[in-house]
Amino acid sequence: MPQLVHYSVLKKVNIFWAKLIGSPLVFALESRIFHSISISLIILGGFYIPYNLFAGLYVASVSCFLLCTFFFYQYYQSRFNGHRHNNIVFGLTGIIIFSVNYFANSGINGSTDLIWPVYLLLLFAISPYRQHLMWLSVYLLCFFIIHIVEYYYPFLVKHPFTTGKGEFIDRITVFPIPVVTVYVIIKYIRRSYDKEKRIADEKAITVEIRNEQILLQKDQLEQSNAEKTKLMSIISHDMRAPLINIQSYLELLNENELSSQERPLLEKELLNATNNTMQMLTNLLYWSKSQMEGPLVNLMPINLLAVLQNTLEMEKMQASKKNIVLNYHINDKITAIADVDMLQLVVRNLISNAIKFTPHGGIINIETQPLLNECKITVSDNGKGIALDKQQKIFSINTEPGFGTNNERGVGLGLLLCKEFIERQGGRIGFESTFGHGSSFFIFIPLVSGI
Numbered sequence: 001m002p003q004l005v006h007y008s009v010l011k012k013v014n015i016f017w018a019k020l021i022g023s024p025l026v027f028a029l030e031s032r033i034f035h036s037i038s039i040s041l042i043i044l045g046g047f048y049i050p051y052n053l054f055a056g057l058y059v060a061s062v063s064c065f066l067l068c069t070f071f072f073y074q075y076y077q078s079r080f081n082g083h084r085h086n087n088i089v090f091g092l093t094g095i096i097i098f099s100v101n102y103f104a105n106s107g108i109n110g111s112t113d114l115i116w117p118v119y120l121l122l123l124f125a126i127s128p129y130r131q132h133l134m135w136l137s138v139y140l141l142c143f144f145i146i147h148i149v150e151y152y153y154p155f156l157v158k159h160p161f162t163t164g165k166g167e168f169i170d171r172i173t174v175f176p177i178p179v180v181t182v183y184v185i186i187k188y189i190r191r192s193y194d195k196e197k198r199i200a201d202e203k204a205i206t207v208e209i210r211n212e213q214i215l216l217q218k219d220q221l222e223q224s225n226a227e228k229t230k231l232m233s234i235i236s237h238d239m240r241a242p243l244i245n246i247q248s249y250l251e252l253l254n255e256n257e258l259s260s261q262e263r264p265l266l267e268k269e270l271l272n273a274t275n276n277t278m279q280m281l282t283n284l285l286y287w288s289k290s291q292m293e294g295p296l297v298n299l300m301p302i303n304l305l306a307v308l309q310n311t312l313e314m315e316k317m318q319a320s321k322k323n324i325v326l327n328y329h330i331n332d333k334i335t336a337i338a339d340v341d342m343l344q345l346v347v348r349n350l351i352s353n354a355i356k357f358t359p360h361g362g363i364i365n366i367e368t369q370p371l372l373n374e375c376k377i378t379v380s381d382n383g384k385g386i387a388l389d390k391q392q393k394i395f396s397i398n399t400e401p402g403f404g405t406n407n408e409r410g411v412g413l414g415l416l417l418c419k420e421f422i423e424r425q426g427g428r429i430g431f432e433s434t435f436g437h438g439s440s441f442f443i444f445i446p447l448v449s450g451i
Contacts, residue, residue, distance in 0.1 A: 021035040108150060304377075305330040358438075
């Protein structure tokens with residue numbers, strides 16, 4: 001309870017003090033320092049004026065009174081009338097009062113020399129930078145002049161204090177003036193520095209965040225431009241070329257009598273061109289739909305073999321046309337979490353790529369391996385593999401489509417589509433490949449229950 005009372009009193013004092021010196025939104029730092037010093041010196045003057053009278057220091061008492069009156073007038077004009085304190089008057093007033101007080105209060109043996117540098121520090125704190133050198137020169141000059149005058153005319157100096165006790169009391173009582181002044185000035189300068197540093201740090205963080213957002217937007221814009229360029233390339237070339245081939249085959253079949261040996265060969269070529277075009281068109285439509293609609297995923301528990309078996313059998317028939325052996329081994333007890341259509345498309349693309357890049361008489365294996373919380377599906381072949389310089393961009397839209405062992409041309413969207421669809425299902429995809437010795441692509445999907 002006493003702590004709460006102390007905190008409440010301290011809070012009220014701080015609020016009252018803030019009202020006396022003025023808001024930072026209205027007054028500059030120099031003005032608020034001047035207000036604080038003025039209030040502090042007026043309070044100290046309330047003690048020193050009667051003390052000096054009691055001690056017989058009439059000149060010091062009058063000097064203190066004039067200084068307090070000057071500070072009060074300047075403070076009132078600045079704080080309540082909005083008139084900025086006058087630095088010139090302030091500086092000259094200090095020189096006059098301290099010079100008179102110097103000779104009236106023991107000269108170099110008195111306490112006036114303690115106040116000179118502190119008053120100059122206050123003058124620095126409340127005046128613009130361009131005046132600092134001038135005031136430093138003026139105060140040093142005046143300081144040297146009055147000390148030289150005392151040296152040559154020592155009779156001008158009055159000694160109101162007795163040696164020993166009197167001088168001790170004089171120093172002890174004057175010491176709080178420079179100490180309080182230095183404390184207030186340093187406090188405000190330090191607080192202002194900390195505040196400006198905090199604002200600068202916040203601005204730096206804001207700029208850094210803004211730069212990151214700009215870079216992110218730049219990356220997104222570049223990605224969007226790359227996607228548009230890729231789409232136009234597909235439409236203008238990759239889709240048009242196979243359709244022209246199909247058209248040429250049909251014109252050839254229509255305009256010419258073909259022998260029984262030539263006809264099956266052309267029909268086979270026509271079928272291959274149609275199949276490649278259909279796969280390219282399917283991937284293009286799925287990819288375009290995924291870009292427009294976003295991550296629409298229908299996850300559900302599935303029996304892996306039941307969902308993939310038809311796809312695997314269809315791909316097995318395609319593989320047989322190149323005399324490729326396609327083996328698959330999927331345990332009928334594996335249950336995973338997946339989107340049926342997306343998973344089928346991913347597996348179909350991986351197997352189609354394997355068929356495309358595996359020569360006649362090759363082997364493709366599809367295997368599954370239940371792990372702790374996921375199922376690994378691997379599609380491996382002994383085909384031509386992937387060149388090392390192309391492996392880094394294989395899942396990127398910027399990848400260059402390759403040609404299969406029968407010059408089958410891809411679109412370059414298949415693996416990108418596989419990556420997007422697997423990641424949307426909470427899975428991941430990877431590969432291992434040695435150029436000239438084949439590739440293995442593997443996908444991981446969440447597992448419900450395993451063997």
